[in-house]
Amino acid sequence: MKARRGFSPPPVGGTTLLAVFAVLCLTVFAVLSLSAVRADDRLSRKSADAVAACYRAEAEAEAVLARLRSGEVPAGVTAENGIYRYQVPVSDTRALRVEVRVQGREYSVLRWETVSADDAVYDSSLAVWDGN
Structure with a gap:
C-alpha cells in the first residue's frame, strides 16, 4: 500500500502569530502617539494665543494708564472722585x-484683574422634591 501524500499548508506557528501581533501593536501605538502629538500641538497653540492676548490687553491697559497720567482721559474711561x-x-x-x-504724576493701582466679560446671572437654585 502506498501512503497518500496530499498538499498540506505550511504550519502557522506561534512565532508567526507573535510577529503579527507585535506589528499590529506597534501600529496601534504609533497611531495613538501621533494623535496625542496633534492634540498637544493644538493645546500649546491655544495656550500661546491666550498668553499673547493677555499681553496685548496688558499693553493696551498700560497705554491707557500712560494717557491718564499725562492728563488725557481716553474714550471708555469713567472717572469718579479721582x-x-x-x-x-x-x-x-x-x-x-x-x-x-x-493724582498728578502719582498714581496707585486699585484693581488690575482679569474678569469674565459675561455679566450673566445664573440660576443656581435646585428644585428638590420634598416627598409631597
Whole structure:
C-alpha cells in the first residue's frame, strides 16, 4: 500500500502569530502617539494665543494708564472722585478690569484683574422634591 501524500499548508506557528501581533501593536501605538502629538500641538497653540492676548490687553491697559497720567482721559474711561475705571477686552469671554487713582504724576493701582466679560446671572437654585 502506498501512503497518500496530499498538499498540506505550511504550519502557522506561534512565532508567526507573535510577529503579527507585535506589528499590529506597534501600529496601534504609533497611531495613538501621533494623535496625542496633534492634540498637544493644538493645546500649546491655544495656550500661546491666550498668553499673547493677555499681553496685548496688558499693553493696551498700560497705554491707557500712560494717557491718564499725562492728563488725557481716553474714550471708555469713567472717572469718579479721582478714580478712573476702564476695561480692556482680552478675548470674547474675558476682560482686563482696571481701577487707578491718579493724582498728578502719582498714581496707585486699585484693581488690575482679569474678569469674565459675561455679566450673566445664573440660576443656581435646585428644585428638590420634598416627598409631597
